[in-house]
Amino acid sequence: MEIYLNGSFMNHEEARISPADRGFLFGDGIYEVTRVVHGELFREREHLKRLDEGLNGLRVHLDPDVRNKIPEIGRELLERNRLTSGEASIYLQVTRGAAWPRTHTFPDTEVKPTLYMSAAPFKPHNELHQAGVDTISVPDIRWTRCNLKTVNLLPNTLAKQQARDAGANSAVMIRDGVVTESPNANIFGVKEGTLYTFPESNYILSGITRGVVLEIADKLAIPRKMVPIRQDELFDIDELFFSGTTTDIQPINRVDGKPIGSGKPGPVVKAIQNEYKNMLYQ
Amino acid sequence: MEIYLNGSFMNHEEARISPADRGFLFGDGIYEVTRVVHGELFREREHLKRLDEGLNGLRVHLDPDVRNKIPEIGRELLERNRLTSGEASIYLQVTRGAAWPRTHTFPDTEVKPTLYMSAAPFKPHNELHQAGVDTISVPDIRWTRCNLKTVNLLPNTLAKQQARDAGANSAVMIRDGVVTESPNANIFGVKEGTLYTFPESNYILSGITRGVVLEIADKLAIPRKMVPIRQDELFDIDELFFSGTTTDIQPINRVDGKPIGSGKPGPVVKAIQNEYKNMLYQ
Numbered sequence: 001m002e003i004y005l006n007g008s009f010m011n012h013e014e015a016r017i018s019p020a021d022r023g024f025l026f027g028d029g030i031y032e033v034t035r036v037v038h039g040e041l042f043r044e045r046e047h048l049k050r051l052d053e054g055l056n057g058l059r060v061h062l063d064p065d066v067r068n069k070i071p072e073i074g075r076e077l078l079e080r081n082r083l084t085s086g087e088a089s090i091y092l093q094v095t096r097g098a099a100w101p102r103t104h105t106f107p108d109t110e111v112k113p114t115l116y117m118s119a120a121p122f123k124p125h126n127e128l129h130q131a132g133v134d135t136i137s138v139p140d141i142r143w144t145r146c147n148l149k150t151v152n153l154l155p156n157t158l159a160k161q162q163a164r165d166a167g168a169n170s171a172v173m174i175r176d177g178v179v180t181e182s183p184n185a186n187i188f189g190v191k192e193g194t195l196y197t198f199p200e201s202n203y204i205l206s207g208i209t210r211g212v213v214l215e216i217a218d219k220l221a222i223p224r225k226m227v228p229i230r231q232d233e234l235f236d237i238d239e240l241f242f243s244g245t246t247t248d249i250q251p252i253n254r255v256d257g258k259p260i261g262s263g264k265p266g267p268v269v270k271a272i273q274n275e276y277k278n279m280l281y282q
Numbered sequence: 283m284e285i286y287l288n289g290s291f292m293n294h295e296e297a298r299i300s301p302a303d304r305g306f307l308f309g310d311g312i313y314e315v316t317r318v319v320h321g322e323l324f325r326e327r328e329h330l331k332r333l334d335e336g337l338n339g340l341r342v343h344l345d346p347d348v349r350n351k352i353p354e355i356g357r358e359l360l361e362r363n364r365l366t367s368g369e370a371s372i373y374l375q376v377t378r379g380a381a382w383p384r385t386h387t388f389p390d391t392e393v394k395p396t397l398y399m400s401a402a403p404f405k406p407h408n409e410l411h412q413a414g415v416d417t418i419s420v421p422d423i424r425w426t427r428c429n430l431k432t433v434n435l436l437p438n439t440l441a442k443q444q445a446r447d448a449g450a451n452s453a454v455m456i457r458d459g460v461v462t463e464s465p466n467a468n469i470f471g472v473k474e475g476t477l478y479t480f481p482e483s484n485y486i487l488s489g490i491t492r493g494v495v496l497e498i499a500d501k502l503a504i505p506r507k508m509v510p511i512r513q514d515e516l517f518d519i520d521e522l523f524f525s526g527t528t529t530d531i532q533p534i535n536r537v538d539g540k541p542i543g544s545g546k547p548g549p550v551v552k553a554i555q556n557e558y559k560n561m562l563y564q
Contacts, residue, residue, distance in 0.1 A: 003301070005301060012302065012382060013300075015300060015301050015302075016298035016299065016300060016301075017298065017299060017300075017301050017306065018295075018297060018298060018299075019285070019287060019297050019298075019299050019375075019398045020294065020297075021306065022439075023306045024299065024303065024305045024306045024375075024377075024433070025313075025375070025433060025435075026309075026433060026435040026436060026438075026439050027308075027309030027433055027434050027435060027436050028435070028436055028439055031307075058436075058440075059443075091384065093301075093306075093307070095306075100294060101402055102373065104435070104438055104439050104442040104443075104465055104466050105439070105442050105443045105446050106439075106443050116301045120383055139426075141425050141426040141427055142425050143423050143424050143425045143436075143437050144421075144423040145423055145437070150436055151306070151307060151308060151309055152309050152434040152435075152436045152437075153307070153308040153309060153310070153386070153434075154308060154309050154310055154340075154425075154427075154432055154434045155425050155427070155434075156308075156386055157304075157308050157310055157386050157387070157388075158340075160386040160387050161341075161386075161387045161388050164387050183386055184386055
């Protein structure tokens with residue numbers, strides 16, 4: 001595959017950055033993953049908006065000319081990798097750049113941020129969307145700026161691996177007695193026909209797909225409350241599902257081996273999936 | 283400066299890693315910083331022990347042959363950079379390695395961890411040790427596996443920068459109403475002749491210098507309690523100080539502009555500093 005790195009396109013096996021990059025030394029950077037269908041980036045504007053918010057949040061000053069070229073770079077990546085038809089995903093990461101010597105504070109001298117982008121073919125998890133998935137519950141041990149989409153992703157990585165080791169697809173993270181997120185997706189619950197999810201705050205990422213689900217709820221006249229599912233009511237609710245850029249809308253059948261609702265994808269998640277596919281593949 | 287990267291020594295400006303390195307994409311790695319005086323690594327054994335614990339904690343499988351060569355590589359770095367006399371520091375980082383495609387879970391195929399080491403001249407902050415420093419208090423927003431010395435360091439970086447922006451030297455981090463750590467050092471308090479510090483747990487890094495301070499307390503017959511300083515008693519205690527590999531023993535004069543004790547380095551921190559310098563420069 002060809003990737004983009006700091007102004008050049010190259011084979012991913014030849015791409016190289018400095019180990020003094022603050023992405024490598026501190027996880028001092030942010031990222032975005034965007035879905036692509038037949039060459040069209042789904043919800044590109046929202047991803048770019050969140051990117052800008054992340055850059056502001058970390059006070060990383062990406063050259064406006066470079067920032068404005070990001071959509072064009074993404075399209076060129078799709079072309080170079082023959083991904084303009086079918087499905088694909090684009091990964092983008094910006095770090096504060098390479099600085100020597102290493103200091104916890106931002107570098108004294110002006111440092112050029114690192115911009116790394118890659119594209120890859122994408123295969124949606126249709127069988128999981130239809131059948132639903134098993135999960136485990138884990139404590140949400142992340143920091144409390146989860147609204148920033150940074151590459152400080154070790155807690156996410158460890159939770160996802162813990163789920164896999166347990167034979168599950170993913171994890172339902174619990175903080176202060178309520179469901180927050182999965183390691184890489186937002187979580188919605190359905191109780192008596194009403195949709196529930198953790199409110200926008202510093203405890204969750206404001207997922208682009210989460211926003212789409214809320215739009216769909218309004219369109220389908222599904223009442224929605226920005227209230228999280230409590231851990232102690234998990235097995236009394238009717239439905240539970242993930243939403244995410246690469247996860248799509250994924251029903252959760254079980255948590256820690258115990259069924260949610262009927263233990264099968266319910267009517268609300270199916271209706272939302274259906275509408276979501278209409279939007280994604282329109 | 284010459285650095286070491288995956289088996290080779292090279293100029294730091296020529297060193298390159300893949301952007302697919304999980305250190306860059308996830309902060310999926312750990313690090314150590316060791317002080318060097320006249321070519322001798324201070325408390326090397328403890329740093330290597332913590333390194334091994336970190337590798338186990340993250341389940342990163344560094345080839346035992348490579349792991350066992352680390353002390354030798356450090357010494358060669360000192361020689362190549364003419365750092366065998368005077369003061370220096372050695373930085374070491376191990377990540378899970380480069381894997382393509384990017385997945386939150388550990389890579390399916392066996393991936394070779396990345397080992398990066400560098401050495402640099404070190405100048406202790408003697409004037410700060412003598413005069414003491416001003417600090418600000420900030421919420422400790424880190425994850426809850428602070429006992430692992432990982433490169434997920436964004437909260438530390440942001441807190442340190444926040445302190446600098448406020449004209450302070452560093453930050454005193456508060457979690458659940460008690461003092462935990464600074465962004466890059468442990469914290470001790472002194473109340474009526476007794477030393478207090480946060481107990482070893484998942485909320486702090488078990489600092490090597492922290493351990494040395496506890497040894498010194500025993501040697502000097504200073505009573506010590508593994509109990510944190512509460513935020514509401516901060517301005518009633520007698521002394522407060524940082525301990526860390528590059529921080530050494532650093533008295534804290536003020537937090538948020540208000541004096542701790544007399545607002546000057548007190549007798550207990552001075553006694554500990556003195557003994558610490560004897561051990562470091564023996």
